[in-house]
Amino acid sequence: MIHTARLFVQLSDEEVVGVKRRFKEDIALVHEIIDGQFEEVFDTDITNKFGTWYLFTTIDVVQLLRRGIVLENDLSTIQKALDAYLYFVLGENDKEFTLCRIDYRFDAVIADAAERQVVLDLLKKSIDRFGYKVKRNIYGTTLYYNSKSIVICVYDKEAERQDKCKVIKKYEKDVLRVEVRLLNRHLNYMKRHYRLDKKMGNYFNHDFWIKYMANNIMPIFHSGNFYTKAEAFKIIKRSGLKEQEKTKVRKFLTDVMKLGFDGIKSLKRKKPGCKLKPAYSSYVIKENIKRLEALGINPLLVEKNDEVILSRDMCIRNPFYFG
Known part of the structure; x- marks a missing residue:
């Protein structure tokens, strides 16, 4: 927790x-x-x-x-x-003691080191900014989203221990760790607006853990498993979506794969009788993500050349769940 x-x-x-x-x-x-x-x-x-x-x-x-x-x-x-x-x-x-920071965590155990790296690399393709949190992606085995109130950190715990020349403990082996760090500014905000004293006992709470992990992690990294483009298209084809929706979702996946989440925001298309207009509004992006997640597909796709053995479902299972 x-x-x-x-x-x-x-x-x-x-x-x-x-x-x-x-x-x-x-x-x-x-x-x-x-x-x-x-x-x-x-x-x-x-x-x-x-x-x-x-x-x-x-x-x-x-x-x-x-x-x-x-x-x-x-x-x-x-x-x-x-x-x-x-x-x-x-x-x-x-x-x-007065609390001035607390780090919530979730440890995803991914036994295959190649798969662990692929998942981390996929997460690095996520949006550059979420609210006030800005992505910082300069380390091979670590990804940050920084703000002055809350920091998100995803890293290979086993690699971190090796880099520090420390013994890997049993509960650190094969772990991809995600942390949501509540900084002093956020704790002060909670005290001012919700009268929540800065005591560890007030934050040492499973429901708080779920709230902070789900509200900070899922909007950035999304739910659904990680499929190749071909497998995702097969699922979309078999789905109950309308044909027009299937076409839109497939196009969305292709554009995200080529340009990334931030790249598609600057993508423009010309419609009949109209000037060039943005291809994806925030609403359209959310709708496409919602349709994909309902099908169990993460909008971040596995590349063909990723050196990893997929499961029997031809995917890498999303390791993050909070409940």
Whole structure:
């Protein structure tokens, strides 16, 4: 359900002095002692911002639990770990962490490395912008959609561990991970408009996970399996769509395959007795996608030269589902 969360507490000058005495180290180096105690579960940063001291920490929930599956009833275990962490750093205290970022995640297990790369390459052909999120596609095994409030990240977890020369854990093997990262600006928005306090417990919720994953992932990457053009056309031919609709959908798939989602927006066609007009309005694009998804076809098609063995259904199954 989640991967990591970043939290903070405010510290007084006296508490900062107490931390230095407690660990007999300069405040800039204290984080090394603290994090060494918790076996990569916490990543600490004690910093002064505009004259106020803060203790920031990022908790890796998956590392804490030592398993890939995270459930709602794990919250009490996580809270105990946070309390133990604060006690180790500050001793007796009555502080509560404030949440400033939380990363929701979904791990799709795709055993074949070639298929995993093909899926990632297909996702990279998606739209360049969704709302305020802008696509950043400069890494071979990672895709970003960045905004100041929410970030979407899709990456090959196994490749990431190899790049960092780290051991691949059992629950990281063959994983294509998608994360929806809620940043501090979004959490502040939720607090202002919905009176939702910035506490981990308020976001450690399966329904929230579904909402954020589905609302951010599916409009960009779409549902439906990934077919070759030939197989998609066979399904369309057998479908109950009207002949005119079949023609339009086939043309749409062909244009997307050639030009991409953003390319078709600048495509113009001349109709009888009319000047050149855009071939695809936003409404027409949505209607075509809706028809395709109803047939179980993702509008992103597998290229013939993609080195991957298709399933018995002659497709790559869409690995993302949120429910």
